[in-house]
Amino acid sequence: MGVTFQREPVCALWTELDPLAAEHWREVSWEPGSHACLDHDRYEHAEASGVFHMLTVRNTTTGCLIGYAGFWVSDNPQNKTSREASQDCVYLDPEFRVGSTGTDFLRFCDRYLEDLGCRVIYHHIRKARDWSALLRTLGYREIEKTYARITGN
Numbered sequence: 001m002g003v004t005f006q007r008e009p010v011c012a013l014w015t016e017l018d019p020l021a022a023e024h025w026r027e028v029s030w031e032p033g034s035h036a037c038l039d040h041d042r043y044e045h046a047e048a049s050g051v052f053h054m055l056t057v058r059n060t061t062t063g064c065l066i067g068y069a070g071f072w073v074s075d076n077p078q079n080k081t082s083r084e085a086s087q088d089c090v091y092l093d094p095e096f097r098v099g100s101t102g103t104d105f106l107r108f109c110d111r112y113l114e115d116l117g118c119r120v121i122y123h124h125i126r127k128a129r130d131w132s133a134l135l136r137t138l139g140y141r142e143i144e145k146t147y148a149r150i151t152g153n
Contacts, residue, residue, distance in 0.1 A: 002060035
């Protein structure tokens with residue numbers, strides 16, 4: 001099964017992206033009873049402003065969307081000389097997680113972000129689906145942990 005990697009406008013992806021995002025949410029959610037509810041307008045506005053980039057994986061046989069990675073790209077306000085990318089989401093259909101598709105896609109993402117001038121790329125990994133070993137093979141290192149608490153709101 002062949003795949004292609006590319007950047008696609010998020011506004012053209014919703015019919016394919018929403019079901020994949022729902023599946024992704026089921027895999028990684030830590031909040032009981034929550035579900036994916038993507039803010040289409042916010043993503044589209046951010047993309048039009050140049051601060052959000054959606055990269056995709058498509059099955060060459062079917063043309064179907066089988067994976068995606070979204071990144072927020074901006075200059076770091078604490079170090080204005082450093083353009084940085086922060087991963088919003090990464091998902092790959094489980095059928096394509098064997099072999100090199102995931103690694104190849106992450107390398108594509110890295111090259112794309114480097115071409116945008118990013119000096120640092122951050123990936124965020126949920127404990128429920130830990131793929132940090134793959135990132136370590138690509139030269140990433142753990143730099144912090146994130147804690148969350150559900151409030152009464």
